[in-house]
Amino acid sequence: MDPLHDVLTLLGTTSQVSASMVAGGSWALRFDAPDGIKFNAVRRGTCLLRLGGRPEPLPLAAGDCFLLTRPLPYLLLSDPAAVAVPARPIFEAATDGVARTGVGDDFAAVGGAFHFGTRARALLLDGLPPVIHVPAATAEATAIGWAIAQIDTELRHQRAGAALVAEHLAAMMLIQVIRHQLAHEPQLTSGWLAGLADPVVAAALREMHRQPARPWSVAELARAASVSRSTLAARFKEVVGSGPLEYLTHWRVELAVDRLRRGEETLAGIAHAVGYGSESALSVAVKRVTGQSPRAHRRP
Incomplete structure (x- = not known):
């Protein structure tokens, strides 16, 4: 993707x-x-x-x-x-x-x-x-x-x-x-946009976006980017401002919030679709990233 x-x-x-x-x-x-x-x-x-x-x-x-x-x-x-x-x-x-x-x-x-x-x-x-x-x-x-x-x-x-x-x-x-x-002017860009301009980080980003629900490890993402685990972790943190798995958590939450706003799926179904094993695990992640519970993101 x-x-x-x-x-x-x-x-x-x-x-x-x-x-x-x-x-x-x-x-x-x-x-x-x-x-x-x-x-x-x-x-x-x-x-x-x-x-x-x-x-x-x-x-x-x-x-x-x-x-x-x-x-x-x-x-x-x-x-x-x-x-x-x-x-x-x-x-x-x-x-x-x-x-x-x-x-x-x-x-x-x-x-x-x-x-x-x-x-x-x-x-x-x-x-x-x-x-x-x-x-x-x-x-x-x-x-x-x-x-x-x-x-x-x-x-x-x-x-x-x-x-x-x-x-x-x-x-x-x-x-x-x-x-x-x-x-x-990539030096003026931060976050995931800067990652798109970096070949190592971009390779990991593409994999996470292609399969966001997969239980990724840093080692697996590093293999996809053809670098060592330590190199990917350091490069990702430097360019994007967060670690690979932290970024993955945020992206999964964004996907979940989008599905919540549409109001077409159960919380359990959304949790499974974005890579969480339970409603409670997704709820904790959503609250931590957005400051609100999943219910608050549902359209009235």
Whole structure:
């Protein structure tokens, strides 16, 4: 199994593509802190991204994409001297799927957001920096650029199923951005995401995700990764921040909580499916990892 696919699926990842943006001349837009992960991709022109907590603005050019992983307010602007105006009213007044500001159309961008379940912060977002910038010159930007063009076409022409197509394309963008982060700046990533960039740790992660209910030992995982037990234990702890079996416990609990929320299985059935021999053993693990009993995770 692919751990990235597993986690994105478990989080119930959904995407929402907002209106395209066109601007010109001297302009500056102030955006509220986003709900979820915010992305923007520049179609043409240049601008600056000013994010709360960063001392210097980030220059953006055509083909660039950025992902905001924290709920921080930000500015997009063409001119540092421009007076920033709220972005929300401008996007609410969009016509034909396009929000306009300034004078002219030398700048264009497409934006949207990704939304996740309640456990997203610990599983995914804590391992990412506040902003990920994917420059146009990178390999991942080619795929992102294609997706951006298709999203823009779908939004402008509004053919049948346009919103669904745009959402799936946006999800592809998210995967490409994470791939870029793992390939180009793995030192800024922690947790299981960092493990995906490490060949030894990734081999163990794949095995645990492939058979989460198996009674794994560190020695068995080390054999799958073709290293010694001590090497795997040390590497896993250094990269992921926990031992292999501790990670396995947390992943089993995430799987159990997901099944509990669906409300379709008994606690005993869930315990067996995720690798626990009894309801009580699963209950102890769920309470230790999440701070709540299994019952609290059931949908009312």
